Amino acid sequence: MxxxxxxxxxxxxxxxxxxxxxxxxxxxxxxxxxxxVMTEREYWRQRYAASDADPEARCC
Incomplete structure (x- = not known):
C-alpha cells in the first residue's frame, strides 16, 4: 500500500x-x-518568463 x-x-x-x-x-x-548551473529560483523564473513570452506554446 x-x-x-x-x-x-x-x-x-x-x-x-x-x-x-x-x-x-x-x-x-x-x-x-x-x-x-542556474539556481532553482533562476530556473523557474526563466521558465515562466519563456512561457509568458510565447503563450501559444501552452495548452490553456
Whole structure:
C-alpha cells in the first residue's frame, strides 16, 4: 500500500513539473561539466518568463 502511494505521489509530482529542475541540473552537469548551473529560483523564473513570452506554446 505504501509503495503504491509513493508511486502515485511521484507521478503527481512529475505531472506538475516537480522533477524538472533536477533533470535540468543533471543534464547541464552532463553536457557542460564545470559550468555554473542556474539556481532553482533562476530556473523557474526563466521558465515562466519563456512561457509568458510565447503563450501559444501552452495548452490553456
Amino acid at each position: 505504501i509503495t503504491a502511494v509513493r508511486r502515485a505521489w511521484w507521478w503527481v509530482g512529475a505531472l506538475m513539473g516537480d522533477h524538472d529542475y533536477a533533470r535540468y541540473v543533471a543534464l547541464q552537469r552532463q553536457l557542460n561539466p564545470g559550468y555554473p
